[in-house]
Amino acid sequence: MSGRSLTGWGRTSPTRADLVAATDPAVVAHALEQTGRRGVLARGLGRAYGDAAQNAGGTVLTITSLGASVTIDGRGIATVSAATTIDDLIRAALPRGWFVPVTPGTRQVTIGGAVAADIHGKNHHVDGSLMAHVRRLSLITPTGPRTLTPSDALFWATAGGMGLTGVVVSAEVALIPVTTSRVAVDTDRTADLEETLAVMSDGDDGFRYSVGWIDCLSRGARLGRSIVTRADHAGVEALPGEAAADPLAFAPRRPLPAPPWAPGGLLNVATITAFNEAWYRRAPRRERGAIQSIGQFFHPLDGIEGWNRAYGRRGFLQWQILIPFGSEDTLRRIIERLASARCPSFVGVLKRFGPGNAGHLSFPGPGWTLALDMPVGPAVLGPLLDELDEAVVSAGGRIYLAKDSRLRPQLIEAMYPRLPEWRRVRAEADPHGVMNSDLARRLGLLEGHRPAHPRPRARPAAPTPAGAAPGLNTLPS
Ligand SMILES: Cc1cc2nc3c(=O)[nH]c(=O)nc-3n(C[C@H](O)[C@H](O)[C@H](O)COP(=O)(O)OP(=O)(O)OC[C@H]3O[C@@H](n4cnc5c(N)ncnc54)[C@H](O)[C@@H]3O)c2cc1C
Structure with a gap:
């Protein structure tokens, strides 16, 4: 098979995909016009641990090729390309007295990846996750470019949608004021x-x-x-x-x-x-x-x-x-x-x-x-x-x-009960199933999985070593 071998940050389950450098939004739009069976997916810095940024046998758009760009207005609204990293944004914002509203445990994630995971930080109990601070998204979908605000269902399907609604090319993020670093x-x-x-x-x-x-x-x-x-x-x-x-x-x-x-x-x-x-x-x-x-x-x-x-x-x-x-x-x-x-x-x-x-x-x-x-x-x-x-x-x-x-x-579906609603919103933007990933195929995110058993069953507890606690399913609550 041709292409490049990719893994997530955990370096397990490598798969091969054809890499396309997303040098500008026109390249992204062109890539999404293809209807190849294995589909297309955006990839940022590969910090997702598992297979979320992999697309075996399909196309992977490397979003870092878009290049970082940051502009910050007087109210602390940053307009950033999807390739901009949290590190880039902090470096641009801090000297002007602003800080990112949410940062994960590494600065080495792109804004595109951060939106796709709706990342959280140590301040979730006060500030919520990243999408609470995103005012606008530019998303290229297989049915065309979209500008999304929090009043759009597709905005919320993209928040945590793991790259399966389209390709984020830029975002407006509200920063928070700080007086020191x-x-x-x-x-x-x-x-x-x-x-x-x-x-x-x-x-x-x-x-x-x-x-x-x-x-x-x-x-x-x-x-x-x-x-x-x-x-x-x-x-x-x-x-x-x-x-x-x-x-x-x-x-x-x-x-x-x-x-x-x-x-x-x-x-x-x-x-x-x-x-x-x-x-x-x-x-x-x-x-x-x-x-x-x-x-x-x-x-x-x-x-x-x-x-x-x-x-x-x-x-x-x-x-x-x-x-x-x-x-x-x-x-x-x-x-x-x-x-x-x-x-x-x-x-x-x-x-x-x-x-x-x-x-x-x-x-x-x-x-x-x-x-x-x-x-x-x-x-x-x-x-x-x-x-x-x-x-x-x-x-x-x-x-x-x-x-x-x-x-x-x-x-x-038990963990994410709004999955059927997400599928409906997603399908409007991608009716022919162009966006795809190893994660989506493994979990049946796009089309639903037909489990052998309709409901999750309590499995018998694994044999426990001497002195170990019994399985959770056997513990009295
Ligand atoms: C050390 C470490 C600490 C972390 N700490 C936290 C934490 O505290 N909180 C937290 O929430 N997460 C945390 N993460 C996870 C990380 O924030 C997410 O996995 C994030 O999505 C990674 O961004 P990335 O640019 O590397 O994206 P990738 O890993 O390349 O891709 C992740 C997903 O984003 C999609 N994607 C990427 N770019 C785009 C785009 N332009 N448009 C649409 N979809 C896109 C991909 O298709 C994929 O589904 C941590 C990860 C590491 C390695």
Whole structure:
């Protein structure tokens, strides 16, 4: 087969596609006129973890070829090309006293990719996800170019629509005003899950940003111990002398190269347990008002270039779930199950989301989101995550499509109940099914999947190792 081999950030499941450099909107429009069986898809910087930016046997438009462009008006409305990265936007906005309304854990995502995933940051409980701040989108669909505002159904089908409604070529984003490029951070180290949830529930609303780094390998009395950090943009008066002289300076360090590969067996339960212990201990028990740079607080992983290669040849996956408020028991049982199964997962991320938006497939909604990176390899991983997915569905939750590489299609409609409505809106813009992706085919997003069993069934619990907790389905609630 011709074309280039592509993977997501997790470096699993490579597939080949013909790459077309989207040098200008006319190239995009021309590519969408084709009716080849395998279709067309936009790709940004490939930071989606799974197969969302892959299109096996079809065409992939590389949107970075459009080039970055940013203009900012006096009200802080930025007009950006879809190829502009969050990094580009921060660099253009900060010197003028503006900041991005939402940033993910890396600056290396394009605006096109950010819209397609309706990305969230550490401020979802206050500011919502990205699309709450997008005023206008220019989208090229297979039926022609469209200018969309929040009053259009197609705007909301594109928000979190994983590139399947067309190709975003530009967007207008409302920035937020800041007076410095620093944040003032409060840190609390919690002893267990109850304390973690209590600290975050009681205090989050007093901070714009909040996140918990949760140790998903500790068990017993330490189950769910975390480092909770919460922050607000710092005022000039909070900065130390030399920083106050240039309060909007933004000069992140050049990333250090990651080791090209991890020696076989390095990422095992013992080494990751030791890493999690060290990570937990190095955090202050309680600290108030520590001044940190934007890179330190929002994008620590950007300091290591190509860190995703450190997981070795087999790659890794990220499992990110939403568990609605009121189902904290399920969250606890999931964390117990992960810890007792001894699945090697690095320190995970826990956030408290605020209300969702009108995006049919937008991921965030009121509840807790937990995200865990895990190296692919251990045989227990697939059955364990299948089992946990069912617990997520039973609690009314879902998994984040921008991170997914392995969800079973039978669960998708239960997780995203507005999928049929999304399909109708999408079909008006793409009646002949030109837009397509590996993710869409795997999950039956476009046409629906005909499951062998009409309803998701509770699967029997996988055999558990001695001393491990029984499967979630067998646990009393
Ligand atoms: C270290 C790390 C941390 C992250 N942290 C967060 C986080 O905190 N919050 C969060 O929400 N996400 C997070 N993500 C996920 C990331 O924000 C999303 O996957 C985002 O979509 C990646 O953007 P990209 O430019 O790399 O797009 P790609 O990965 O290339 O593509 C992702 C999707 O966007 C579509 N797409 C890309 N460009 C366009 C376009 N111009 N028009 C239409 N569709 C398009 C693709 O078809 C695909 O479906 C993180 C990822 C990494 C690697």
